[in-house]
Amino acid sequence: MSFLATLRDHPRKLWIRRALFQIHLWAGVVLSLYLIVISLSGSVLVFEDELTGTTLPHGLSAFDANHVATIPQVVAAFHKQHHDADIDLITVPTKTVPAFQLNVHFPGGQAIHFVADPLTGQSYKQGRTWVQWVHDLHVSLLLNENYGMQVNAVGAAVLLLLVLTGVVLWWPGLRAWTRGLRVNFQANWRRINFDLHNAIGFWTLTLVFWWAFSGVYFGFYRQVAAVVNAVAPLRNMRPPIALAASGSTVRLPLEQIVGVAQSASLSGRLYSLSNPSLVEPVVYASMDLRGPGNFLYRDIVQIDASDGRVLSIWHYSYKHGFGDWILWLMQPLHFGTMWGTTIKVIWAASGLALALLTITGLLMYWNRVLRRSLSR
CATH class of the missing domain: 3.10.450 (Nuclear Transport Factor 2; Chain: A,)
Structure with a gap:
């Protein structure tokens, strides 16, 4: 029987499938904790703006889009209070997050987050909230920002490997291919677990692939952009070449x-x-x-x-x-935050599905490897 015929009808007989199974198994076991953490934190961060709004200090003015302090007013008010600090980034209030957000650093490199009243511009120091902690966990694994995203991108690359090998392993053969689309809840728990892993993997394949691919991009965006450009030349998504700044120490208002x-x-x-x-x-x-x-x-x-x-x-x-x-x-x-509440719910639920994929995979490892080893 030819290779293609075996792949079509009896894929489990192929040595390359057995090799890919070992790669899929051990990559999943080694990265299981990472995958669960990324999955759960990502599901939470789909609603990051809404959750951030609940962490703002009490007593801020009610948000009115027609009556908002200007950025220069907020910056001037901040520097009256903190002469030795510099603002790295300021974001305007929105209906969901009704306060200015200020990323500030003090002498010595200490970074502190501030919020400012949307009407008066008065700023208030805000410690690291649990939402910011989850954000940092998901983006940089709580590591230094200089390399945390790159470490995370390596994990995303392994997830991409899991997706690609999983596609091959999912295929049961032409006669039984629909079996991988559903779960037989009448079977024993080991079979249910196996079906769950296959079915969840199939139905979330596209989204999990994109999460992994974009996760690699966020950590190594220049390299990924170069690869994309080689395949499909970039035109506008290449940042424009900027004119050189004058270098003068004079500053405009x-x-x-x-x-x-x-x-x-x-x-x-x-x-x-x-x-x-x-x-x-x-x-x-x-x-x-x-x-x-x-x-x-x-x-x-x-x-x-x-x-x-x-x-x-x-x-x-x-x-x-x-x-x-x-x-x-x-x-x-990747984020699923731009198209309304329904899409957010779907993205958050799909994020939880990635954790469930990991857990069912670990249970399969227990059933096939550990349980047999311990019973000897």
Whole structure:
């Protein structure tokens, strides 16, 4: 019988399938804790904005989109209280998170999170909330930000290997292929566990593949973008080449820099501003073209802080080819937060399915390997 015929009808007889089974088994066992942690934390973070809103200090002014302090007002009020601190990033309030969010660092490199009242601009120190802890766990595994995302991306690469080998192992042969789509709850628990692993793996295959692929991208985005570009040339999803900053130590007023950003993106609404303390020579303004926080439709404006020149504008929402679409979809399909509550629920439930896949896989390892070894 030829290789293709055996693959079609009796795939378990193939030595390559047995080899892939060993890879799938041991990669899953070694990474089981990682997969469960990433799965559970990711499901929680689908609702990160809603949960963040519940952690804000009591006593803040009620959010009114028509009466919100400006970023320059918030920054000026902050520096009156904290002369020796610099703001790295400030994000405007939204209905879901009704307070300014400030990422601040003090002399010595101490990083502290602040929130500011949406109306008065008064800032308040906020310790690391449990939502931020879960976020850091999911993004960088609580490791140093300089290498945590890369370590996480290696784990995502192994998950990608599990997905690809799992596709091969799932195939039971042409005559019995539908068996892998459902669960026989009338069978014994070992068979139910086996069916659950197969069925969940099949029905979540596309989404788990994308989570793994995009997870690799987040840690090694330049390398992944280069591979995508080689297959499907990038046009707009390649960051624009920026003009050189002047290097002058003179700084324009922050109000003027905000005005430059608004003039550069007439349809955009300022959502966040990096370097609002103007310590560095360049400021990045995120200008949202639709709802606030909708990163799918955003202009990213790079501005020289010394003379107000626009160094570059990245129209992030423009897509001109298949390669652009692939990179543009990395974040929305990974997070599942941009298309309403129904999609969020589906993404969160699918995240839990990844943990269930891991647990059923460990039970299969117990049934096939450990239980037999211990019974000898």
